Amino acid sequence: MKHWSAYIFLVATLMALAGCNKPAGTTAGNGNTIKVGEYASLTGKEATFGISSHEGTVLAVEQINADGGVLGKKIELLTEDDLSKAGEPATVVNKLIARDGVVAILGEVASSRSLEAAPICQQNKIPMISPSSTNPKVTETGDFIFRVCFIDPFQGTVMANFASKTLKAKKVAVFTDGKSDYSKGLAKYFKEGFLAGGGQLVAELDFNGGDKDFKAQLTSIKAASPDAVFVPGYYTDVALICIQAKQLGLNVPLFGGDGWESDQLVKIGGNAVEGNYFSTHYAPDVATDKSKYFVSDYKKRFDGKSPDAMAALGYDSAMVLADAIKRAGSTGGQKIRDALAATKDFAGVTGKTTINEKRDATKAAVILQVKDGQFKYLETVEP
């Protein structure tokens, strides 16, 4: 028995030593790099979000470094996978801050996971930029938390107007993911906007993200005979919901928010997602000069893959951070924070980014429709 405890003691000591290797709070990286941490859902349920966002960020960092980096140093991007799972973001962000000593954190797409990491960044006074979490609560966590996308009160209102004006829907059913902060927030603002516009909600049902069977709720929605169904969810669930709605003969348009945007939506959903609508941050087919270059660079870097909104926002988040570090002239957390808060009219791929007093970006939304397995641009809504 004795040699076992000695063994465990030895292992524990080694682990503790490894942990102490890089003391917390080391700001600039070793020698000539500035360490920036990123956490993303590279695998799991929302993997395409994490991968797109990560690829956008990688492209931005490579371009920044090719142009000589910032403050004479190269940016070193340290990426951690959070497996699309609750609990993981806290672990990996703690590691990035305490062990790797990053100067800033980029991530996540899903609001629930951003909300998990934000308090940790706030406590450690490390600025965090979420590329595409739209729930308002994310930046309300504290003054070190920023985002480069619009927020759900805006997106919800946009979709409410879209439902009543473009779809001419009078009766709408709402089908919410009760587990996701993003879904609940977006549903809330949609309902407020739609009711204010004189619409009628005929059914409100919930599902749990990750469920496979939605027929029970959809049967109840069908019985309420809505003109359209608002589904503020993520693509894996949405694809199955579209399939099962078609199977049950619920043949009205389904529409949702930026959580829909993934090529997996079409891959899993197939014909069932055809003709449905969603709002998002950016459409590659409406090109400004900036986005044209971005699309061609991205295609060159990632084997002809077309960038989606998550990729564009991932790119913008890194660019906004680099710009802030340049203006701050330092890698201190407080200095970067102040520079980020002062970001004004920064020309990004997804439009001009201005950080407002709530540390959110004010930007236009676009509405896309699934047509022939592609996402087709329909309209732009200015804030």
Added chain:
Amino acid sequence: MNEFLQQLVNGVSLGAIYALIALGYTMVYGVLRFINFAHGDVFMLGAFAGYYLAPFVNRLLPPQTYLSGAVVMVLAMAICALIGMLIEFLAYRPLRHRPKLTVLITAIGVSLFIEYTCQHPAVFGAAPHAFPKLIPFTTWQIGGLVLDSSQAIVFVTTVLLLAALTFIVQRTRTGTAMRAVAFNPQAAALMGVNLSSIISFTFGLGSALAGAGGILFAMNYASIEPLMGVQVGLKAFIAAVVGGIGNLPGAALGGLVIGLLETFAGGIPGLSNYRDGIAFAILIIILLFKPAGLLGKSEAEKV
């Protein structure tokens, strides 16, 4: 009325899948008196077996026909039976004479091992896969009621498998041996029953049913991932307990009860968010008021 009938159809097709998986839990409990927590993961492996087999089978047979669908299912069931027997051989057999708690905890370990190995990018990866269409998809409209071919196949397959299982357990020599082992393993061994091969057979049979359940589930819900067996496995386990663990008709009944209640709860606004909790609430109620389950007989504890 239409809505009620539609929910009935939805509930029965979900419940039938729970029933198939619950049978595996109950059979293993019957002969070994422990819960094989890795059973839900065998269900997942069944779905993935179908996913990887379908392209091969479609090359040999006309794709998307009932014949090719049946071949995929039988092959997946065979693979799952082998996996089930392998799990028993590697993980549980060495522990057969240890306390039941040891085996139970090992089962949880096996379950986590399968789940996390399969999530590795080199195996299946954690992202959901779109399950290929195995059978022709048709829908029948009866009034406002919609029934589709995959739901119909779930009913038919479940009934056929239940009948086959009942036949094996009640009418064959192996089935008699299984029942003897469940009744009293020592006495059965003394009568010349080969314990190891019967236990192995039980695992194979239960795992084959889980594999069939995996294919049926994937056919109905179109997307599969390495963690899909966790929630479904738990529900099926509850179904087995609700029906009376160790009791085969009980497991089938329990599956239907859970599937139906879950579906009806899911259709009620305000209650739909608690849908996944329904099964657990039923479990608590059953354990409080009828601990032996709906069809179980309470036994006096042997001291």
